[in-house]
Amino acid sequence: MRLKSFTANSLPEAMRRVREALGPDAVILSTQPSDDGKGVRVTAALEDSPLESLAFDDPEDAAVSIDEIGEALAYHRVPPGLFDRLIGASAALPAENEILALGGALDNEFDFAALPEGPTPRPLMLIGPPGAGKTAAAAKLCARVRLAGGQASLITMDTVKSGGMAQITAFAEALGARLESAPDIDTLAALAEACPKDRFVVIDTVGANPFDGQDMGRLARAARAARADPIAVLPAGGDAADCAEAAIAFAEVGAARLIVTKIDTARRFGGFLSAAQAGGLALMAAGASPHISDGLLPFNPVSLARLLLPARAISRQTASARETG
Numbered sequence: 001m002r003l004k005s006f007t008a009n010s011l012p013e014a015m016r017r018v019r020e021a022l023g024p025d026a027v028i029l030s031t032q033p034s035d036d037g038k039g040v041r042v043t044a045a046l047e048d049s050p051l052e053s054l055a056f057d058d059p060e061d062a063a064v065s066i067d068e069i070g071e072a073l074a075y076h077r078v079p080p081g082l083f084d085r086l087i088g089a090s091a092a093l094p095a096e097n098e099i100l101a102l103g104g105a106l107d108n109e110f111d112f113a114a115l116p117e118g119p120t121p122r123p124l125m126l127i128g129p130p131g132a133g134k135t136a137a138a139a140k141l142c143a144r145v146r147l148a149g150g151q152a153s154l155i156t157m158d159t160v161k162s163g164g165m166a167q168i169t170a171f172a173e174a175l176g177a178r179l180e181s182a183p184d185i186d187t188l189a190a191l192a193e194a195c196p197k198d199r200f201v202v203i204d205t206v207g208a209n210p211f212d213g214q215d216m217g218r219l220a221r222a223a224r225a226a227r228a229d230p231i232a233v234l235p236a237g238g239d240a241a242d243c244a245e246a247a248i249a250f251a252e253v254g255a256a257r258l259i260v261t262k263i264d265t266a267r268r269f270g271g272f273l274s275a276a277q278a279g280g281l282a283l284m285a286a287g288a289s290p291h292i293s294d295g296l297l298p299f300n301p302v303s304l305a306r307l308l309l310p311a312r313a314i315s316r317q318t319a320s321a322r323e324t325g
């Protein structure tokens with residue numbers, strides 16, 4: 001895969017440059033405001049034929065520092081197997097800087113899921129350990145849908161925790177989302193069934209211990225009864241092996257996507273990378289603030305590479321994007 005970024009004054013102009021340089025088959029990986037805030041930066045990728053993928057576009061591309069990527073992954077305590085695959089892929093990909101090399105490697109290794117802005121085929125059910133940030137993430141998901149002009153319903157199963165109802169009622173009122181409470185599985189099934197199909201529906205659950213079979217059984221029954229898609233919610237930080245085992249437990253209950261919370265309270269992200277990899281979970285979004293108004297941040301390979309790499313690699317990317325633009 002070949003990755004390249006393009007900076008221009010407008011999106012149509014940036015897209016024209018993408019097509020000119022990479023042709024009609026280029027895939028857009030990310031669209032962000034440019035660093036000076038006046039334009040737009042588009043990162044695009046092109047799948048190469050196997051032979052082409054062995055050649056660098058430009059001899060200068062070989063200047064990507066694999067050591068720098070290795071240091072960053074070691075800092076994040078990325079476990080050895082995943083570390084080797086990411087380094088191997090970063091070294092094999094023709095890219096103009098570390099961000100794009102690691103972005104391409106992350107793209108090979110992980111799936112990325114879109115953040116919904118409207119109704120989903122089935123209700124989403126947020127599951128995770130106590131205090132992971134499930135309720136805040138549910139509110140942030142509703143906020144995103146409301147901002148896009150859609151209707152949202154929040155169903156909470158957490159009806160007994162002291163202060164729990166007050167917390168979620170305040171969120172629902174502030175967001176203009178409909179709130180319903182489901183103290184048991186039958187009520188949950190009835191409420192989920194009754195929700196109009198043109199509404200975004202998210203179910204907030206009670207914190208569950210991934211290493212407790214009863215807790216996991218309860219979540220599996222709830223997801224089946226509500227015909228919901230479970231989404232694992234795990235906080236950033238923590239031991240990579242623990243995160244991986246927790247992710248596998250939540251995947252067994254049916255989770256195929258991951259929302260990572262509290263990336264603002266951790267410095268090392270090997271834990272959630274390990275969770276996504278071990279559980280086969282697509283990275284969906286990150287929470288970086290306790291405030292609902294700050295929302296969830298969508299993930300893509302390039303934004304994740306920027307999160308993992310040190311500031312000097314990011315400033316080099318900015319410089320090379322300016323040259324390209």
Ligand SMILES: Nc1nc2c(ncn2[C@@H]2O[C@H](COP(=O)(O)OP(=O)(O)OP(=O)(O)O)[C@@H](O)[C@H]2O)c(=O)[nH]1
Pocket residue numbers: 128129130131132133134135136137158161205206207208261262263264265287288289290291
């Ligand atoms: N700094 C920071 N705090 C967060 C984030 N997400 C949630 N929190 C805070 O973490 C605490 C727990 O969040 P909740 O959303 O209540 O977590 P929960 O998983 O619903 O908790 P239980 O229902 O008790 O299992 C609250 O104080 C939130 O404000 C985040 O991304 N960053």
Ligand SMILES: [Mg+2]
Pocket residue numbers: 134135136158204205
């Ligand atoms: Mg909660």
